Structures are given as structure tokens and as C-alpha cells.
Amino acid sequence: MEKELIIEARNLKQYFRISDRYTIRAVDGVSFQIHSGEVLGLVGETGCGKSTIARTLAGIYQPTEGEVLFGNMPVSGKNASKEQRKKMQREMQLVFQDSSAALNPRMTVEKIVLEPLRIQKTTRDRAASRQRLLELLSQVGLDDTYLEKYPNELSGGQRQRVAIARSLMLHPKLIIADEPISSMDISIQAQIVTLFQRLQREQGFSMLFIAHDLSVIRFISDTVGVMLHGRIVELAPSKELFDHPLHPYTRSLLSAIHVPDPIYERSKKVIDYDRDSPLGTVLAERSPGHFVLE
């Protein structure tokens, strides 16, 4: 059975013009699809354009070229009607890296998590929304003692849990998580990744999970895309990518993953990748589902 297509990027380009002579090509021709219940992981180093993709998908930026289709409808552009846009905003939610910037410091946890309901006006039933609120908090591992707290009274991990609870409020079809664990301690990272995994399995939403750390993305993604200079250089099922990396850049990233084994680590050679070497132009399918830019 063919799975429902949730979001699709077609030859997406996002350029930022700095001056007449200088344009940053943040995203330079990226295409991918996410089907229902699927998790796509995007990895790459600072400045490779992964966050720009997240923003373009969410309709925050107008793509320079190419298009994003959510369901069957373009995310941005003049053709999208107001109702369509509202529907999209309901079904697509974002989780950001900096949870303290993402949560309004003057709102309590209760208000923050209920805000999507207030904005979308989906229900007027107070008892039902309160029940949903408590249900969500318990799903993300918080209890009702947090309701009256403000974001600054919470730790980073707890704040991110609140942000996740808020994003789940309207039963979204797609969650875009832009480096949601990058600024956390390793032990808290593990907690949040486990939480995302569990919620995704239980509720079956699709997800675009962005990170700069390959080792974490392996656990959560079905498919992984490796980005460099605004392009996807390799796209493959998670296990395939880790077992048989083909692009030299992917190999270099994999070789840099830290392992807690001092004897191995000390002798480990990190494969160097020359970032200035020319990239290919065509994403070719080497084996089923495994694409490499060449």
C-alpha cells in the first residue's frame, strides 16, 4: 500500500542576497518526500542550510525557486488561500533548538500549551481542553505541578518538553524539529530523543528531525539525508547509511563520531574531507532507496 505523502520539497532553492555581488546560496536544489508516519533526519555541519530548509518548509521563507507541497498544496506563494494556510498551520508544528526563546517568558506552562487551541479556535469546551492539557503533560513526562510555572523556573530539558507538548496539542501530521537537542547535556539529550521516539510511535506523526550529530539521528530516523553546502549529498535508509556510507563527506562525518573507548579513540584516524572539492550535480540511486550526489 502506498503511504500518504505528507510533505514534498521539489528542487527547493533559497538564496539570500547580501549585496549586488554576493548572494548566499543557503539551500541549492533540494528535493525529498516525507510520507505519513515517516521520520526524515537531516544532518550537516553549521551553515549547510538545514535550518533554512526547516523554515522554508514551514512557510516562514518564500523559496527562491522550487516549491514545497504540504498535502497537495503549496506552502507559500500567492496561490495558497487563507483557509488552506490555516489548515497547514494546524497540521504542521515546529520545535526549536532554543526552548527559552521559543516559549513566552510571561506565560505559564498551562497558557503556553493551551495557546494553539486558543489561536485555532478548534474547541470552546474548557473541561475537554483541560483534560487534553493534562494528558499531554503526562505524555511528555511532566505533571500538574508544572501548570503554574513560568519557563524560567524550568530546566532546559523541561522547557523542551513543554515545547513538545505544545506542538502536539492539535494532533499535527508533521513535526519539524530543528536541532531540538543540540544545546543539552548528553544525558538529557537521551531523554528527549527517547521521548520523541515514543511519541512518534504512539501517535504516528511524521517528522523532519534536524541535528548536527549523526550518532543521535540514527535512532530516530527512518531515512537520513546528509547535507553540505545547501545540497543533499547522500540520502538513504538509516541503517544503510551507517553500514554502507558512499559519499566521502558522509564517511568523514561518520569517522568523527565519538565513541567512549579511549584505546580505540586515541588511534582513530578521522577521514578528512576537502569541503572545497566540487560537488556533483545529480542525485543518483546506487541501490534501492540509496541516493548519492555525483
Added chain:
Amino acid sequence: MDEPVLKLENYAVSFDTPQGEIEAVRGVDLSVGKGEILCIVGESGCGKTVMCRSVMKLLPRIARIKHGRVFLNGEDITDYGEKEMRTLRGNVVSMVFQDPMITLNPTIPIGRQITEAILKHKTMSRKDAKKRAFELLTLVGIDDAETRFHLQPHFFSGGMRQRCVLAVALAMSPKLLFADEPTTALDVTVATKMLDLLMDIRKKTGISIVFVSHDLGAVARIADRVAVMYAGKIVEIGTAEEVYYDPRHPYTWGLLSSLPSLAEENGELHSIPGMPPQLLAPPPGDAFAERNKYALAIDYEQMPPMFKITDTHFAATWLLDKRAPEVKPPVFLQSGSGKWKKN
């Protein structure tokens, strides 16, 4: 054995806040030998940064040394004031922080920031200072120092900025360097290069390094010895081999098992439940007991002493007492070295 470069004896640091006393560091015994790289690992708020800054005496006024002594290069600096510390900072002990832009002035060219550090401490001509700055830039792996000397920090990438900060820190050839999460904000490949650079500098200059991190995986490459810190105390300390291949404290087990590279194929990540305790009123017993599934009744009442495992390996957990029931660490931690060699 040589005299240690840094020695802490029953060292405790507290903050006096309106809410009461926060015991950030609660009795640490530690020594760092010449040319040694000691890694201090623990979660946010475990006191690792406070400990380093306290040795540098860079903490705000509300902080005080509650008890214990600190020796730097054999000298007791516990009661030193600002004036005495100024001659030590940079000359004997130096520090690198997580965010290079806090150290660097965004408006001043890199080169001048380095020569400034040199000229503050030593009387020499500008020309000689410049020569020394070139040497330092080469030492930290910045080539083409000639042109980069005149560039402001915003021309540099994160990794390069961190190298510049390192050049400033090393300007006076200190004996000891505190590196407080210098690689956390960097990409993995860049971080690895930074670690290699630190090892290279250690080899060339014989400097001792105290490397602070929250990630046990990230420090395996450089650590000679590892100290695991929790709630202001060192709960396990030993050589890298001992701590990674034969960890004894349940907290070390927890830290190791939350590393993604250790989880089994298709498996789930293991995480330590709960959060570190508040140090406003630390629990009387083992502070980790609440999150520890192996906790014994005594853990809630009495602080465990440091049990000696080998001459270099110590751990503070009641599980090592001879009356304690035998507890095996999680299976995936028992495999020891070589597990990852297949990659």
C-alpha cells in the same frame, strides 16, 4: 613523582544567596600532574565549572571557599587576593571557555588581542611581541598568520575563533590550562581537530590540561585520567582505561549508557531518569540515590566514602562496600575495549 601542578584538598565552594547557601562544590580531593590531561565529566550544575573558576578566582563575590586548600605549582593560593592572582593568571594558569566570542573583543584584530596579552605580562618590544604572536598562531594551527593577524574575530569560523582564544591563553606559556567545554559548541569534525590540537600542544609544551565536558564520549580521545562529578563531589576517578572499561559508580554507568554510540542496534537510548538534585539543601546521603536504581537503604542516610579499587581508581558508592549485594553493571558496558573497532 613530580609535584602536582594543581592540588585540591577537601575543597568546597559555596554561594551565599538570599535563598540560603548553595553548596556547589562539596569536598573535592584532586591532583593534576605535570603534562597530564585530566577530564572532568558531569551534567550541568554538578559544579565542574565552579571548581575551575574558583581556582582561577573568577567567581562573583557571593562565592567563597568553604573549606579546604588549593595548591598551584606547589604554592598555597587559597587565600590569595586579586593582586596576587593577577600575576598567576596567564603566567601559571589560564582558561578557555565554551564561547570564544566572550573572550574575544569583536572590534580588535586577532593579532593585537594576542600581543596585548603578552605585553600586559612582560616588558618587550612590540616587534618581539608580534613575533611571539606569530609563533602562537602557528602553534594553534592557524596558517597564513601573516594576513590573519590583522583580521577581526568575525572573519573567523567557530573553530578558528576557539584556536585564537587558545593562542591568547597560551601566550605566557602557563603550566596549567583549564578548558571549559571548549568543543561543545563546535561541529564534531572540528571538535576532533581541536582535541588533537590540545594533545599536540601538550606534547610540545608539557602543559597540564583540565578539560571539562558533559560528554564522556567526547573526551575519550584525550583523557589520561577521568573524574566523574555529581552534585559537587567527585564520585569516580581513575585512568581513562579504568573509568571506561571498568566503571564502578552507577552514575558513570548512566552517563556511559546515555551515549548514542553505545546503544544497541535498533535499540533505544538509555537515559538517566530524573534530574540532578538542588544544591540549596543537598541530601544527607548519596546525592545520586534518588535516580539510582541500584540504590541501597544506606545511600539515603550516609554519604559513601571513596572506595579504593586500584592505586589510581576510586569510586564513591556503597555498592563497593563488602557488605553490599553484588551488582553487575548493565550488560552492554561489560564488553570492554574493541567493541567499536568493526567500524
